[in-house]
Amino acid sequence: MPFDPSALTLEMLTAVLGLGVLILGLIVPKGSRHGLGWVSFLGLLGIIGVAVALWGDNRELLDGMYLVDNYALFWKITFLLSAALVILGCMRYVDSIGDQAEYYSITIFATLGMMVMASAGDFITLYLGLELMTISFIILVCFRKLEAKSVESGIKYILLAGMSSAVLLYGLSLLYGLTGSVIMLDVSRIVAMQPVSPALVLAVVMLVAGLGFKISAVPFHMWSPDVYEGAPTPVTAFLAVGSKAASFAILLRLFIAGLPGIWENWAMVIAILAAVTIIVGNLVAIPQTNIKRLLAYSSIAQAGYIMVGLVTATEAGIKGVMFYAFLYVFATVGAFTVAAYFYNITGSDELKDYAGLSQRSPLMAAVMLVAMLSMAGIPPLAGFVGKFYLFKTIVDGYLWLVFIGLIMSMVSVYYYLRVALVMYRDEPIDATPISVSSPVAVTLIVTMIATLIIGVYPGPLSEVVNNAAHTFFLH
Amino acid sequence: MDFPILLTILLAPVAAALIMVFVPKEEHMLHKSIAAVGTFVSLALSLFVYFTYNKEIGGLQFVFGHDLPWIKDLGVTFFLAADGISLPMLLLTNLIGFSAVFASWNINNRPREFFILLMLLITGVMGTFIAHDLFIFLLFYEVVVIPIYIMVVIWGSSKRVTKEYAGMKLTIYLLIGSAFLLAGVIALFVKTTALAGVPDMSFTGMAQVAQQLSRFDQIWLFALMLIGFGSLISMWPFHSWSPDGYAGAPTAVSMIHAGVLKKIGGYGLVKIAVYMLPVGASFWAPYMAVLGIIGVAYAAMGALAQKDLKYVVGYSSVSHMGYVILAVACLDVIGLNGAVANMFAHGVMAALFFSMIGFIYEKTHTRWIPDMGGLARQTPRLAVGFMMAAMASLGLPGLVSFIPEFTIFISGFNNFGGLAVIGIAGIIITALYVLRAGANTLFGPPRPEYNHLEDIRGPELVPLVVLGTVLVVGGFLPSLLFDMINSGVVPLHAAISDALQIGGKL
Numbered sequence: 001m002p003f004d005p006s007a008l009t010l011e012m013l014t015a016v017l018g019l020g021v022l023i024l025g026l027i028v029p030k031g032s033r034h035g036l037g038w039v040s041f042l043g044l045l046g047i048i049g050v051a052v053a054l055w056g057d058n059r060e061l062l063d064g065m066y067l068v069d070n071y072a073l074f075w076k077i078t079f080l081l082s083a084a085l086v087i088l089g090c091m092r093y094v095d096s097i098g099d100q101a102e103y104y105s106i107t108i109f110a111t112l113g114m115m116v117m118a119s120a121g122d123f124i125t126l127y128l129g130l131e132l133m134t135i136s137f138i139i140l141v142c143f144r145k146l147e148a149k150s151v152e153s154g155i156k157y158i159l160l161a162g163m164s165s166a167v168l169l170y171g172l173s174l175l176y177g178l179t180g181s182v183i184m185l186d187v188s189r190i191v192a193m194q195p196v197s198p199a200l201v202l203a204v205v206m207l208v209a210g211l212g213f214k215i216s217a218v219p220f221h222m223w224s225p226d227v228y229e230g231a232p233t234p235v236t237a238f239l240a241v242g243s244k245a246a247s248f249a250i251l252l253r254l255f256i257a258g259l260p261g262i263w264e265n266w267a268m269v270i271a272i273l274a275a276v277t278i279i280v281g282n283l284v285a286i287p288q289t290n291i292k293r294l295l296a297y298s299s300i301a302q303a304g305y306i307m308v309g310l311v312t313a314t315e316a317g318i319k320g321v322m323f324y325a326f327l328y329v330f331a332t333v334g335a336f337t338v339a340a341y342f343y344n345i346t347g348s349d350e351l352k353d354y355a356g357l358s359q360r361s362p363l364m365a366a367v368m369l370v371a372m373l374s375m376a377g378i379p380p381l382a383g384f385v386g387k388f389y390l391f392k393t394i395v396d397g398y399l400w401l402v403f404i405g406l407i408m409s410m411v412s413v414y415y416y417l418r419v420a421l422v423m424y425r426d427e428p429i430d431a432t433p434i435s436v437s438s439p440v441a442v443t444l445i446v447t448m449i450a451t452l453i454i455g456v457y458p459g460p461l462s463e464v465v466n467n468a469a470h471t472f473f474l475h
Numbered sequence: 476m477d478f479p480i481l482l483t484i485l486l487a488p489v490a491a492a493l494i495m496v497f498v499p500k501e502e503h504m505l506h507k508s509i510a511a512v513g514t515f516v517s518l519a520l521s522l523f524v525y526f527t528y529n530k531e532i533g534g535l536q537f538v539f540g541h542d543l544p545w546i547k548d549l550g551v552t553f554f555l556a557a558d559g560i561s562l563p564m565l566l567l568t569n570l571i572g573f574s575a576v577f578a579s580w581n582i583n584n585r586p587r588e589f590f591i592l593l594m595l596l597i598t599g600v601m602g603t604f605i606a607h608d609l610f611i612f613l614l615f616y617e618v619v620v621i622p623i624y625i626m627v628v629i630w631g632s633s634k635r636v637t638k639e640y641a642g643m644k645l646t647i648y649l650l651i652g653s654a655f656l657l658a659g660v661i662a663l664f665v666k667t668t669a670l671a672g673v674p675d676m677s678f679t680g681m682a683q684v685a686q687q688l689s690r691f692d693q694i695w696l697f698a699l700m701l702i703g704f705g706s707l708i709s710m711w712p713f714h715s716w717s718p719d720g721y722a723g724a725p726t727a728v729s730m731i732h733a734g735v736l737k738k739i740g741g742y743g744l745v746k747i748a749v750y751m752l753p754v755g756a757s758f759w760a761p762y763m764a765v766l767g768i769i770g771v772a773y774a775a776m777g778a779l780a781q782k783d784l785k786y787v788v789g790y791s792s793v794s795h796m797g798y799v800i801l802a803v804a805c806l807d808v809i810g811l812n813g814a815v816a817n818m819f820a821h822g823v824m825a826a827l828f829f830s831m832i833g834f835i836y837e838k839t840h841t842r843w844i845p846d847m848g849g850l851a852r853q854t855p856r857l858a859v860g861f862m863m864a865a866m867a868s869l870g871l872p873g874l875v876s877f878i879p880e881f882t883i884f885i886s887g888f889n890n891f892g893g894l895a896v897i898g899i900a901g902i903i904i905t906a907l908y909v910l911r912a913g914a915n916t917l918f919g920p921p922r923p924e925y926n927h928l929e930d931i932r933g934p935e936l937v938p939l940v941v942l943g944t945v946l947v948v949g950g951f952l953p954s955l956l957f958d959m960i961n962s963g964v965v966p967l968h969a970a971i972s973d974a975l976q977i978g979g980k981l
Contacts, residue, residue, distance in 0.1 A: 379616075388549070391661050395665040399658070399662065402661065403654070407654045410647070414647060417621075421639070425625075
């Protein structure tokens with residue numbers, strides 16, 4: 001099969017955009033680099049437009065090294081969308097740090113890494129994408145280089161991300177040693193013919209641990225609250241959304257497409273990991289007083305819910321994962337954008353300073369409330385439908401997990417409502433109204449409306465995701 | 476297509492809320508008027524629907540959206556419809572919603588937010604009663620939880636328990652209950668889809684398949700739904716949120732919560748759990764009856780021990796819901812008629828009770844019965860409303876709740892014999908605590924410090940007039956209510972007894 005570069009249109013466009021922003025940053029004088037955010041945002045919107053137009057293009061490149069299908073495309077749209085929303089919401093924040101060109105272009109390269117991961121059909125491509133993403137994030141996490149907390153979390157992230165990448169790589173190399181191939185489709189055929197060996201078990205353990213770190217599943221979650229707290233808030237948002245979603249994208253590929261036979265034995269392990277993640281994430285979130293740490297633990301719990309879709313390894317499960325990841329983008333970006341903007345204005349991430357936010361800025365309070373209730377799965381918000389899709393896949397055989405998931409999501413309402421209480425009931429200490437600048441307002445309104453619409457009328461999105469999940473099994 | 480009247484009823488309060496968003500927040504009177512108009516439109520239209528519903532034909536009428544696919548792969552359609560069971564509940568919601576606006580007429584602390592939340596709350600409750608699709612039902616079912624929480628913590632009162640505690644207890648109890656319900660619904664969906672091959676979440680479509688589920692499946696699914704709906708209807712032992720929650724809540728929330736929201740539990744039990752899982756229902760019926768009777772007796776005793784008016788009514792509502800659960804457990808036409816009718820009757824009565832207590836508290840700043848003295852002399856109109864609700868509560872003939880309770884006793888005695896007698900005896904305790912509360916609040920020696928109190932007047936009279944009229948009319952013309960309910964219960968009962976016969980053979 002001849003190599004057709006047109007299959008890589010999206011990746012090339014994204015790389016061009018990233019480099020272009022970097023070069024523009026050199027040309028444009030320091031004072032007027034504000035516009036770079038708009039260039040990046042509009043560029044990403046344009047790429048999303050191209051991506052939508054490419055829908056339905058399903059093929060394999062280079063004997064399955066690179067898989068172009070609706071499954072990957074849906075993930076790519078998810079990443080691009082979250083990058084665009086995060087950039088739109090954080091321009092003022094970035095202006096306050098400076099170095100706009102580097103910030104935006106590294107964000108775009110992180111997105112490119114995620115896109116490569118979504119399409120990866122072999123271990124090398126997978127690792128390439130993963131490292132592109134991780135290294136970009138390392139730079140972003142310590143972007144406020146004069147601030148001790150940011151640098152500290154950057155170092156934590158380097159060390160732990162490096163460790164987890166090493167573990168993952170070791171798992172992949174074991175698999176290569178066992179099968180003699182790095183192409184997932186070949187690996188799946190060869191593994192199916194062999195008896196289960198201890199080395200294979202070890203390889204799977206390594207893969208679960210390595211990727212478990214990326215999605216911050218308990219017990220590999222320790223890094224995430226610290227890093228989330230220390231990183232610049234928009235980076236935290238992108239880390240929570242993009243990095244997690246991309247890791248789920250390859251987790252599905254690696255295990256369900258690459259190791260289908262062995263997965264049946266691992267379903268129970270994943271179910272238990274999901275349960276523990278949901279329980280720990282939600283319970284530890286309860287005593288948090290810093291909004292970013294609270295959101296960090298809540299995002300751990302969210303990863304637990306998404307893992308539920310992995311358990312059965314069916315099309316319905318994949319659909320549940322993708323659907324939930326997509327709506328999770330809006331809730332998370334909404335919540336973190338509020339936190340970032342609030343920090344910008346007041347310099348605080350403490351929950352108690354959110355007192356009376358509903359009077360100071362009704363929009364920010366409303367977006368925070370909607371985002372949190374969506375994460376808790378209260379209808380008519382998107383999270384409810386998402387959980388319905390996820391949990392319906394495991395009714396047969398894992399009913400206990402349904403109970404844990406649903407009851408813990410009701411428990412999570414407790415700490416989400418505590419935030420609501422502070423914002424809506426308490427009188428503000430400093431009653432000056434917060435005027436929300438228009439790009440941020442647009443981000444907030446988009447996330448809120450999307451969360452509402454997906455919740456009230458999920459039909460169209462659901463059909464798109466069904467189609468995307470269906471193409472997963474075409475190769 | 477006909478005029479979508481149910482949709483209009485549903486959206487009138489939403490429209491009012493949207494208008495309020497754009498009205499400056501200082502315009503207190505304007506907000507109240509908009510809320511009043513919004514709820515009045517719903518009330519007028521639901522009265523129209525109630526009286527034009529064709530009881531001869533019965534079944535689903537005013538159907539909307541059954542061909543409007545909502546989520547294809549879950550088989551969800553935006554199906555709104557009314558039948559003889561949902562119409563009384565819809566009417567009740569609007570009667571209480573309209574009265575609640577006037578019961579909150581004196582709220583001057585952030586009225587815009589209050590009335591917007593109230594409108595959303597009323598919409599959510601109405602939606603559950605006219606949705607004919609399980610998914611849409613769930614959407615509306617949980618929508619109400621968050622407005623209630625916010626309303627309790629901002630406008631509630633911290634007399635005996637803090638309002639934060641009351642609000643959180645209310646919310647968490649109901650959400651945990653709904654987690655069980657949700658698990659039940661998801662499992663039911665998966666099982667019925669596997670059996671039928673195509674997903675269908677409309678009540679009728681799902682019920683036809685669900686009724687064929689195996690005995691074992693029906694039993695555990697029904698148990699989950701019983702926990703979910705049972706905690707909403709405050710079935711013993713899941714009732715403890717109810718007195719605390721009502722005590723902390725502002726008047727309008729207590730009215731709507733005790734008046735209609737609780738009834739979603741009973742409505743769901745009849746129209747979803749019993750209808751879809753008749754075999755499970757017949758397995759659990761004796762246990763339900765026992766729980767119902769314990770609820771009646773236990774809560775009546777509890778009410779006897781209370782000195783706070785809201786706690787008296789809170790416990791009394793748990794006790795009355797015990798009768799509803801007993802009636803549902805009978806699983807016959809008389810019992811189900813009694814259950815639905817009693818929910819209607821208790822809704823009107825409880826809402827009137829809470830609105831009167833709200834006014835008493837607003838004027839005297841206490842709910843403590845020994846502090847009241849003889850308010851009948853000082854505020855005669857308030858006393859009339861209070862006593863009407865009290866008399867309805869003890870089932871005085873001539874008021875709306877007599878016939879429903881009587882019906883429940885007949886059916887309860889037929890089905891459970893001696894056990895029902897304990898429940899019936901509960902009526903004596905009810906009489907005792909209701910009369911004692913009335914006597915000590917209204918007819919004791921008048922206290923001089925209350926001489927200056929103004930009686931309820933103007934807009935404050937609306938709850939008394941509206942709900943009082945329904946109490947009396949429903950009492951003298953019970954057929955208005957019973958014919959309607961019967962037209963809904965008879966086909967439902969026919970469906971479950973058919974299913975039970977087949978279920979027996981398997």
